Amino acid sequence: QVQLQESGPGLVKPSETLSLTCSVSGDSITNNYWSWIRQPPGKGLEWIGYVYYTGSTAYNPSLKSRTSISADTSKNQFSLRLTSVTAADTAVYFCARDVGAGGFDIWGQGAMVTVSS
């Protein structure tokens, strides 16, 4: 079955860059779009953006100036970079398969990232 797994540092200092990778198994990232979604502690879900294997991307305007999402077809992975982080970026970060009309049908377990000095 299709599985997604987030990986990356759990602690990032303010003003630095948050970097996460999502490893995909059971599906090729050349199929579908692939999204990042985050959830601050005790709060709701926020879509960050998506990538298509061609490199085509779309971002939430609220984060666009600080966000970059890329895909690596050789490793069947996609990645998130969020620059100039603050405490407000502390959240669980989920990667998800984005089937457009079908929504986010497969999710990773989530990676908790804390922004703190």
Place this chain on the structure above:
Amino acid sequence: DIQLTQSPSSLSASLGDRVTITCQASHDILTYLNWYQQKLGKAPKLLIHDASELETGVPSRFSGGGSGTHFTLTISSLQSEDVATYYCQQYDRLPRTFGQGTKLEIK
């Protein structure tokens, strides 16, 4: 951005009750709406896509309806395993947006 407003924000009901959660969109999104269930400490799970299409494996007590700006998620007979927070999400326009969530508990 398209705003999604869910009501109620929290809900307490008895086992076997019929439960309905609503999601109001700020613009007409046709039927481009999904529903998710998120249990404590877990990733969300897609329950319904395209407003009313049940995902494979989701119990038939769950159903979705609506179009345009008004949508509903109904649980016909509440079970203990349905305790969770439910979110609606639109995909009519970017950015994809979620409702603020409805927390469902057992009375």
